Amino acid sequence: MDKIHQSIHAKIVQLAKELGRDARLLRSDEEIPASGVLDSPALMELIVWCETEFGIDIDQDELTLDNFGTVDAMAAYFERARK
Amino acid sequence: MPIPVHTPRINNNDDFVRVAHLYVSPGSQVSSGDPLADLETDKATFTVEAELDGYVLGWKAQIGDTVAVGSILAWVGDSPGQQPPAEPSASTTAGAAGEDREPTLKAALLLARYGLTAAEVPAAGQRLSASDIERYLAGRPVPGPKPSAPRVDRPTAPSEPGREVELTRPERGMLHTVLWQKEAVPAYLEIAYDPRPWDEYAADFQQRHRLLISPLLALFAWRLVRIAAERPAINATLTGERKHLYDHVNLGFTVQSGPSLYAVVVREAEAMDVLDFVRKLGELQRSAMRGTLRPEDVSGATIGFSSMARWAVTRHAPVLLPQSALMVAHAAPAGGAASLGATYDHRLLHGADAVGALQALASPPDKE
DSSP states (O other): OOHHHHHHHHHHHHHHHHTTOOOTTOOTTSOHHHHTSSOHHHHHHHHHHHHHHHTOOOOGGGOBHHHHSSHHHHHHHHHHHHO | OOEEEEOOOOSTTOSEEEEEEEOSOTTOEEOTTOEEEEEEOSSOEEEEEOSSSEEEEEESSOTTOEEETTSEEEEEESSTTOOOOSSOOGGGGTTTTTOOOOBOHHHHHHHHHHTOOGGGSOOSSSSBOHHHHHHHHHTSOOOOOOSSOOBOOSOOOOSSOOOOOOOOHHHHHHHHHHHGGGTSOEEEEEEEEOOHHHHHHHHHHHHHHTBSSOOHHHHHHHHHHHHHHHOGGGSEEEETTEEEEOSSOOEEEEEEETTEEEEEEETTGGGSOHHHHHHHHHHHHHHHHHTOOOGGGGSOOSEEEEEOGGGTOOOOOOOOOTTOSEEEEEOOOBTTBEEEEEEEETTTOOHHHHHHHHHHHTSOOSOO
């Protein structure tokens, strides 16, 4: 797992913990909304955190399951955006 | 020439008042009637207003200070560079050259009534008399008894010691919203509904549009927009004895971001299609979380929607947003059933209006 994967996963675990949920076993290819570890406001908070962490403004239209549905998809999106 | 602003008497029995808020800083330009400071006692709050156009040269007291009735609170001058006199100038104590003659009882009452000090008013004899004060008042524009009654809408000061801190901007916004309930006549009712059709509708919408975030609450809010567009009575407010039917539906939606509660507003929502509305609301929610909301993003709501389902709250009675007549309460299901509530301004709407809106909202639309 590279650094981007690790930091996103760590943030998800932290946000889930605030909700009283355990996301430590969340797989990087597991769809986050369907997993139930984060609710909608927490998912939104994760996106806002990612914008700051990776220095990227994300358009609302880009907030799709395909771009951000899994840790893998998120990491790939930010890798692409950085290039 | 700098003119003093005196500390007025708020209550007959209080010789001292506390400075609760200063509206302007030294050097600020003010116009006659502008609020300068809020003063309070245990019983009332009073806003000191500028008596004339000019510049505030300096404050003689700060927030939290206790000051004597009649003392100088601030100085107002013709230009921001003027220096306020350290003490009342000779010209303001004319005649007796600033001597502080002991006032008679009647004079003391008049001094207090007009917020004056004995040193300001020249005395003709050995003691300062009521005639001296009346003569003094006749010769110059002085701060007289305020025509408006003191505001009494601020809670009395706590009797126990503590420290006071300024409200944050979101907290001031919440205060403004909550105080609207004192003008409106809020009533509350709720209906039971089956949440499953809504859940299925939102899940289908999310998959069809590949949305990351569940659109359930946004779709509820969108449905409310459509209902308000069809029923102008619920998208209205009261102005005197007239209804003000809004031209547009500006949907207010509560967002909790950390410790702050906002009501973001999707303006002219009735002109949007459902996907644009869902996206716009998502943008505003993210702006709230980033702390980048603009004033227009949190004002002008004509109807409101609030959900506390996230916290597993199964019933709640939200407050009305200012100048609106209906606020829908969405809550968490319990045991397969759920309730939809509404706070409504009973001056404008009756229970049937609110129930009708909730019944329409209880089922998702047949199509987008």
